[in-house]
Amino acid sequence: xAGHVTVWSWNIAAESLNSIRPRFExxxxxxxxxxxxxxxxxxxxxxxxxxxxxxxxxxxQLQNTDAPYYIATGRLTDLTSVAGKYRxxxxxxxxNSCVLNGHVYAVPWxxxxxxxxxxxxxxxRYGIDPNQIDTWDRYISAGSEILAKSGGRTKMLPMGSNDxxxxxxxxxxxxxxxxxxxxxxxAIDSPQSLEALDVLRKMRMAGIxxxxxxxSQEWMAGLTDDSVATYPGAAWLxxxxxxxxxxxxxxxxxxxxxRLPAIEPGGLRVANVGGSxxxxxxxxxxxxxxxxxxxxxxxxxxxxxxxYRGSGIFPALLPALHDPSMDVxxxxxxxxxxxxxFTTDITKITPLNKTATWxxxxxxxxxxxxxxxxxxxxxxxxxxPLAQTMSRRLMVDLAPGVSNVSxxxxx
Amino acid sequence: xxxxKRQELAVEPNTAPKTNGLTRGVRHANWFSRxxxxxxxxxxxxxxxxxxxxxxxxxxxxxxxxxxxxxxGLTAMRWVGLQNFRLMLGDEMLGTAxxxxxxxxxxxxxxxxxxxxxxxxxxxxxxxxxxxxWRAAVFLPCVTPMVVISIVFSLIFxxxxxxxxYVLSVIHILPVPWLTSEQWSKTSIAILxxxxxxxxxxILMTAGLQGIPVETYEAAAxxxxxxFQRMMNVTVPLMMPTFRFCILLSLLGxxxxxxxxxxxxxxxxxGTSSLNVGMYLFDLAFQDFKFGYAxxxxxxxxAVVLIVTLAVNRLNRSQEKEFVS
Numbered sequence: 001x002a003g004h005v006t007v008w009s010w011n012i013a014a015e016s017l018n019s020i021r022p023r024f025e026x027x028x029x030x031x032x033x034x035x036x037x038x039x040x041x042x043x044x045x046x047x048x049x050x051x052x053x054x055x056x057x058x059x060x061q062l063q064n065t066d067a068p069y070y071i072a073t074g075r076l077t078d079l080t081s082v083a084g085k086y087r088x089x090x091x092x093x094x095x096n097s098c099v100l101n102g103h104v105y106a107v108p109w110x111x112x113x114x115x116x117x118x119x120x121x122x123x124x125r126y127g128i129d130p131n132q133i134d135t136w137d138r139y140i141s142a143g144s145e146i147l148a149k150s151g152g153r154t155k156m157l158p159m160g161s162n163d164x165x166x167x168x169x170x171x172x173x174x175x176x177x178x179x180x181x182x183x184x185x186x187a188i189d190s191p192q193s194l195e196a197l198d199v200l201r202k203m204r205m206a207g208i209x210x211x212x213x214x215x216s217q218e219w220m221a222g223l224t225d226d227s228v229a230t231y232p233g234a235a236w237l238x239x240x241x242x243x244x245x246x247x248x249x250x251x252x253x254x255x256x257x258x259r260l261p262a263i264e265p266g267g268l269r270v271a272n273v274g275g276s277x278x279x280x281x282x283x284x285x286x287x288x289x290x291x292x293x294x295x296x297x298x299x300x301x302x303x304x305x306x307x308y309r310g311s312g313i314f315p316a317l318l319p320a321l322h323d324p325s326m327d328v329x330x331x332x333x334x335x336x337x338x339x340x341x342f343t344t345d346i347t348k349i350t351p352l353n354k355t356a357t358w359x360x361x362x363x364x365x366x367x368x369x370x371x372x373x374x375x376x377x378x379x380x381x382x383x384x385p386l387a388q389t390m391s392r393r394l395m396v397d398l399a400p401g402v403s404n405v406s407x408x409x410x411x
Numbered sequence: 412x413x414x415x416k417r418q419e420l421a422v423e424p425n426t427a428p429k430t431n432g433l434t435r436g437v438r439h440a441n442w443f444s445r446x447x448x449x450x451x452x453x454x455x456x457x458x459x460x461x462x463x464x465x466x467x468x469x470x471x472x473x474x475x476x477x478x479x480x481x482x483x484g485l486t487a488m489r490w491v492g493l494q495n496f497r498l499m500l501g502d503e504m505l506g507t508a509x510x511x512x513x514x515x516x517x518x519x520x521x522x523x524x525x526x527x528x529x530x531x532x533x534x535x536x537x538x539x540x541x542x543x544x545w546r547a548a549v550f551l552p553c554v555t556p557m558v559v560i561s562i563v564f565s566l567i568f569x570x571x572x573x574x575x576x577y578v579l580s581v582i583h584i585l586p587v588p589w590l591t592s593e594q595w596s597k598t599s600i601a602i603l604x605x606x607x608x609x610x611x612x613x614i615l616m617t618a619g620l621q622g623i624p625v626e627t628y629e630a631a632a633x634x635x636x637x638x639f640q641r642m643m644n645v646t647v648p649l650m651m652p653t654f655r656f657c658i659l660l661s662l663l664g665x666x667x668x669x670x671x672x673x674x675x676x677x678x679x680x681x682g683t684s685s686l687n688v689g690m691y692l693f694d695l696a697f698q699d700f701k702f703g704y705a706x707x708x709x710x711x712x713x714a715v716v717l718i719v720t721l722a723v724n725r726l727n728r729s730q731e732k733e734f735v736s
Contacts, residue, residue: 051485069700073485161591162677211570211591213677217562218572227572360699371682374593393504 002030003286005293009035009061010042012239013109013276016311020303024296031289049281050075056281058290062106064275065358067097071105072356077280080104082291086299086317093173093272093351094316105279107298108316110307112234112274113342114170116261117241120254120334122146122154122229130258134269136171136199139261143208146229156208157230158222161373163214164200165366166273167232171196173271173349174263179361180353180396187399188365189387194380195263200369201377220244232260234273235314235342242332251331257338270345275316314342321346357394364390477706484700495707505708507683508691511597515687516665518601524657526605527612528650532642534613535620546617550610560607561674565590568599568675593684596676600685603671608664612657619653620646655727659720666716669693688712 009017014037021033036057043066049055050073062070070076083104087095090108098106116130116139123130126149133139143156159167172178177192203209210228212218222228223244231237247253259269278298280290297303304315305323315321321343329335355361368386372379391398446453478495480488499505534545552560567574568589576586589599623646631641667689672679678694679686686694692712696705 047484070485073483075485162680211588212572213565216565218566218569221572357699363694363698367680367682370680371593371684374588374591374596374681374684 001028001288001292003289004032004034005059005286005289006057007033007035007059007061007278007293008042008046008057010037012311013061013313016307016313017297019310020297020306023306024293024303027296028289028292031292033293046281050283053283056283058284058286059278059280059294061109061276062279064094064097064108064277065354065362067106067277067279068100068354068358069356070279071098071100075282076105077282077284077287078103078105079107079280079291082295083107083299089299089318090316091272091318091347091349091351093346093349094275094277096351097354098277106277107279107294109276109278109298110236110313111316111321111346112236112272113314113346114232114234114260114271114273115257115338115342116230116232116259117237118230118256118258119226120256122150122226123256126150130256133258133261135265135267136202136261136263140202140206140208143203143229144206147206147208150226154226154229155210156228157203157210157232158212158214158219158228159200159203159209160213160216160219161211162370163366164369164373165362166214168196168200168365168369169352170232170260170271170273171199171263173352174260174268176268176350178350178353179358179365179390180355181399182353183399184353184355185397185399186361186387186390186394188390189383189398193383197372197382199263204373204377215240235339236274236312238332238338239312247332252334253332254334256333256336257341259341259344268345268348270342270349272346272349308339314339318347355396357396361390361394364393474706475710477703478710479707480703481701482703484702488703491703495704496711498704499708499711502708504683504686505688505691508686508688511683511685512665512668512687515597515600515604515668515685516662518597519604520658520661520665523605523609523661524612524654527609527616527657528654530609530613531616531620532646535617546614549613552607552609553611555607557670557674560603564603564675590676591681593681596681596685600668600671600675603675604668607671608661612661615657615660616650616653619650623649651730652727655723659723662719663716666712 007014007017014035017033018035021035024033025031042061046056046060046062050070080103086107087104091111094108094111098104098108116133118130122128126146128142128146133142139156146154146156172193175192175195177190177196178187181187210222212222223231223241224246231241241255242253245253245255260271262269278294280287280294284290297307299317301317301320301323304317304320305325307313308315308320308326320326326339326343327337328339330338364386368382368389372382387398390396477488479490479492481491481495482488530549533539534542534549539545566572570576570586570588570591573589575589579586587595589595627645627649628641631645636644665687668687669689672685672687672690673693676685679690692705692709695701695708
């Protein structure tokens with residue numbers, strides 16, 4: 001095997017791949033990897049070069065949620081023969097978006113297991129024990145306590161009414177709901193969706209939410225002042241928090257992490273948000289070399305662990321994820337061992353079925369949720385009309401009943 | 412210039428008599444030899460036509476063809492005939508977008524034009540010092556980068572930490588959910604648009620004001636008209652064409668308004684309460700990758716806009732004639 005492999009990727013993900021390049025090249029000395037940090041225009045450039053049939057890289061990063069759209073175009077290399085054997089080594093939640101009709105077209109890279117980031121100082125001041133918060137109900141009552149004791153100054157969490165679909169998606173995974181069923185039909189109109197919606201409503205009614213758009217100036221400001229106590233989010237959010245919050249001399253920022261509260265006592269306390277995959281466009285001339293790099297970077301414990309240590313990218317590969325060396329204490333979080341906390345039960349997540357129209361469907365969901373929020377969250381059921389809208393605009397049938405909601409991967 | 416050209420044409424040796432079928436070939440050769448003769452000039456004006464053909468004409472024709480297909484940009488196009496147009500008739504989101512466009516337009520165009528007119532009057536006054544400075548100050552929002560505007564205005568309009576709500580609370584008015592309520596989102600956009608585009612319209616109106624002959628004012632003054640009467644009976648009628656031009660530009664601007672909505676309400680929120688036609692087209696084409704349907708909607712809207720523009724222009728012309736006669 002020999003030749004050059006160009007890779008398109010962005011941000012810390014690109015840096016992370018770049019950092020393992022020397023190790024890979026020691027492994028496969030005749031293959032040279034060039035990681036191109038293509039930045040913001042990457043999606044469009046990739047799409048154009050895939051349409052044109054020339055100019056695409058040998059390997060490209062895609063967001064987990066975008067993968068089904070690209071896979072459906074039929075312009076990615078079928079990796080079933082070489083990647084199929086790794087199926088059991090990745091959580092179903094992320095493997096799902098890499099497969100179409102039983103064929104594998106992408107390999108999961110990282111995952112975004114969610115937890116709650118909290119400010120230890122605020123919890124100490126008001127005497128709240130994060131270990132007691134194991135359900136959303138308790139989370140809400142802790143929030144109410146903080147709100148009352150701070151004289152209304154400190155809200156429990158930011159919840160922008162323009163961007164509720166992320167938090168709703170977390171809750172939907174916990175309740176076992178789906179947007180699409182196993183056959184790609186609309187399954188959003190379900191008791192599970194109502195359950196998730198109910199948690200959002202209770203938070204809003206308790207007055208513990210701060211209505212600021214996600215990642216806006218005000219949202220960022222909440223990281224460093226006392227206006228917000230906790231931030232529910234994925235593991236990759238810690239990068240943003242660490243960038244904004246000044247830690248003490250010893251690197252301790254007096255922040256902490258506790259596991260996602262469950263909807264019901266004893267329920268699932270984890271969810272996955274985001275994550276990426278790597279693909280090989282069909283036009284790639286040197287597929288064996290491209291695959292060799294992907295296999296090393298994503299399917300080997302060594303490659304994934306090196307990326308976690310270097311850039312904090314949470315490996316999707318289960319053997320790496322469960323490696324004892326993963327769990328090191330993080331000074332930023334007061335020496336807390338956070339990675340096990342994030343990944344416990346990760347394999348128990350009901351994967352959300354992704355289809356090629358996922359992004360569009362998510363847009364309608366977000367619209368319906370923001371409409372619901374703007375009208376005071378009083379409406380009991382928003383999903384019947386939403387399911388109708390989705391069905392009509394995506395030209396997909398409604399799932400019959402709700403019994404087959406938790407179906408298998410889209411086949 | 413024209414005279415020169417006519418003379419040149421006249422001395423052309425092969426000039427054939429008009430409307431003679433037999434000499435058509437000769438006439439073609441004639442045209443061709445003219446192209447050859449003036450090739451340098453054609454070469455000089457060619458860059459525009461080449462660029463226009465590639466980046467203007469081709470996309471125009473291509474998107475017309477796209478109106479009749481289903482295409483997501485990656486897979487093969489599928490001919491669907493008029494199905495896109497049929498879909499469009501039942502598209503309730505397009506209806507919402509058109510309605511929102513109308514409401515946003517009604518909310519901002521009248522106050523903006525009145526303010527622009529009054530400012531133009533004020534900054535055109537003889538007694539005013541530092542005219543250029545004031546004009547530049549009013550015009551500045553229009554050239555301010557949208558990124559800056561977006562940050563500043565989201566801080567102003569923020570429901571919880573916004574300056575505007577703070578000011579309201581000082582004067583004992585309850586906070587307004589500027590961007591988080593469906594009732595207020597259009598108003599917030601209208602406020603931003605007024606702030607951003609009043610200066611631009613003011614410049615247009617200043618130009619209009621300066622085009623009014625001084626004699627008309629002098630005549631009115633001699634007839635004993637006071638300054639208010641002069642404004643109502645001289646300035647306003649003579650400014651009518653400028654007003655119509657400004658209204659037309661604003662209508663078009665509302666239809667295809669994009670960045671204001673994109674940055675302020677997260678692209679049309681909450682719900683679809685501030686989704687306008689431009690934003691909806693963007694969503695269709697570049698979020699949902701429905702290029703065929705998006706082209707179909709765009710073409711239909713463009714046709715409507717064209718008709719409205721022509722109607723307004725016709726109105727303009729007929730009224731001008733009336734005024735002259």
